[in-house]
Amino acid sequence: MNRAATPTPGALPDHDEPAGGVTAVTRALQLLEAFGMHDQRLSLAELTRRSGMHKTTALRLLRTLAHSGYVVQRDDGEWRLGPAAGWLGARYQAAFDVNNVVEPMLRELTQATGESAAFYVREGSIRTCLMRVEGPQPIRHHARMGSALPLDKGSPGRVILAFSGEPGALYEEIRQRGYHFSIGEREKGVATVSAPVFGLNWRLLGSVCISGPADRLPKNKLLRHARTIIKAANQLSYALAGSSTPQTPKVVSAWHP
The missing domain is CATH 1.10.10.10 (Winged helix-like DNA-binding domain superfamily/Winged helix DNA-binding domain)
Structure with a gap:
């Protein structure tokens, strides 16, 4: 039992009434x-x-x-x-076909890169780690499944914002190249690289990423892994969305160095 755990973020005292809630x-x-x-x-x-x-x-x-x-x-x-x-x-995970499609892809991504891989989805103003496969390295970045994390910190959230239509030069660049990487943006000493995943009717479903210690994943290595991340994200998108349609985003099946 973790007796040192802090109170739940946003916990309401007994007398407080949440706006618009019960x-x-x-x-x-x-x-x-x-x-x-x-x-x-x-x-x-x-x-x-x-x-x-x-x-x-x-x-x-x-x-x-x-x-x-x-x-x-x-x-x-x-x-x-x-x-x-x-x-x-279990029902929440089943909605994303985790066991049959997402988890095998993450395992392949982990084997290809040697780093931990995760799949994030948007839940309102946050992103949630829906599925994660740990990498083989003895020192690695640990992100808890189900964790609620900010969208505007770290490459998985930035990718979700970009392909949700967020305005701004940074997000336009992400849309053009089809991936994003970050080093120490949300958590000091942690590096990630992410790409978007699309679902039914080619609507944005979430983002897939790999993560690890920044000293093992400098910028040049993250850029090398970007091609692998895009390939995995594209394969997952086709598995979930089906064949190409007029709505298929340009980033799918494209590589922007």
Whole structure:
């Protein structure tokens, strides 16, 4: 159990009302989000601390979530995520055909580059790591699946913004060359290179990237990997979107050195 975890970002005190939202639903989601990737179970006290709620409020919401199977109370009184939470995540991943298409592509990309590979999708004003395959290197960059990250920091988000039509010289350059790389933009010492992935009707689906320590991935090496990234992104786009149509973006099947 990670007792040192910080409270959930954006946690609402019991008296606050989110604009345009339902307080009880927001607080219930904060309790679910309080569970980290390595938390098999959490005590009520820890859930209360991480969510910033009063004990009675948290307990009432946990019991409500338990009725629908999103959390389960253990015999020792601690709480763990329930089967409904896992099923919800599985359905979310299934919408992107992760197991059949995305994950094999990421594994091939990892083998080709020797670095970790990830697939990001846009969720409103953030990007989410939907799937990740770790590279073989003993020292590598770790990005948690499900992490909510900014769109305007790091190459995966910049690519998503560019092919979503974001104005500006930088984004026009990304659209022209079909990829983007960054070194230390979101996280010090981390380098990434990314390309866009398109889905049904050739609408932007997300971005695929590789990442690793900046001292192992200097600019010249990122540029060499860019061709491999574009090839993988294009193959994934054709697998998800089908054959070319008038709506097919120019970046697909094109290389812009």
